Amino acid sequence: MPDTRSHRGPHPDDRRLFSEAEVPQLRAATNDLCWLLDRAYATNSALKLVGDRYSLTSRQRTAVSRCAASRAMVEDRGTRLVAPPRLKDRIVWIDGYNVLTTVEAALGGGVILAAKDGCYRDMASMHGSYRKVAETLPALELIGNVVAGWNVAGCRWLLDSPVSNSGRLKRILCDVAAAHGWNWDVELVQNPDAVLIESDEIVATADSLILNKCRSWLNLARHVVEHISSAWIVDLS
Numbered sequence: 001m002p003d004t005r006s007h008r009g010p011h012p013d014d015r016r017l018f019s020e021a022e023v024p025q026l027r028a029a030t031n032d033l034c035w036l037l038d039r040a041y042a043t044n045s046a047l048k049l050v051g052d053r054y055s056l057t058s059r060q061r062t063a064v065s066r067c068a069a070s071r072a073m074v075e076d077r078g079t080r081l082v083a084p085p086r087l088k089d090r091i092v093w094i095d096g097y098n099v100l101t102t103v104e105a106a107l108g109g110g111v112i113l114a115a116k117d118g119c120y121r122d123m124a125s126m127h128g129s130y131r132k133v134a135e136t137l138p139a140l141e142l143i144g145n146v147v148a149g150w151n152v153a154g155c156r157w158l159l160d161s162p163v164s165n166s167g168r169l170k171r172i173l174c175d176v177a178a179a180h181g182w183n184w185d186v187e188l189v190q191n192p193d194a195v196l197i198e199s200d201e202i203v204a205t206a207d208s209l210i211l212n213k214c215r216s217w218l219n220l221a222r223h224v225v226e227h228i229s230s231a232w233i234v235d236l237s
């Protein structure tokens with residue numbers, strides 16, 4: 001069935017699954033999962049154990065897993081986190097879909113998760129195809145304005161070439177950059193994760209795999225979402 005969504009908004013069940021009444025239980029589940037990860041439990045089995053204990057739905061389990069991390073991981077990521085004042089005249093490499101979909105979701109009223117490592121993550125899932133939504137252009141302009149305010153030398157956006165419509169998104173990115181005079185380079189690559197992990201530049205992402213291995217990173221999505229007063233933040237940190 002084709003994706004006909006025009007917004008990156010909430011799932012129909014999210015108002016119930018992430019209501020104020022559910023948040024304490026989700027926080028407890030996240031803390032329990034972190035406790036197990038601290039003791040080297042396998043992630044999948046630990047998540048099942050915690051999810052079963054709290055009778056979490058599949059979507060709630062996904063949220064808990066996206067927010068949890070071992071204490072060692074959180075501390076290690078923190079040592080490589082770059083603050084905006086250190087970005088002047090630097091090139092920022094952006095994990096395109098990871099950052100963009102989070103900001104789109106925040107603008108569209110979707111759930112934004114505040115995780116243990118300080119990152120903001122959305123609940124969207126990519127299944128090999130990207131669809132432009134009503135929030136795409138506002139999200140790109142907001143990202144661009146925030147980054148430009150830090151006086152960076154430029155941005156290099158990396159998009160997954162196997163994802164359908166990446167070429168179209170590249171053209172949109174280039175058009176937005178040209179309209180504002182921003183120095184953006186947009187590249188389609190087979191596996192952005194591998195490229196970002198090996199980069200010597202500052203990487204903007206909330207992808208856990210990249211965060212565990214990259215040399216330095218920027219919490220870009222969070223910085224941008226904090227400019228969205230209407231964003232629905234579910235704090236499981």
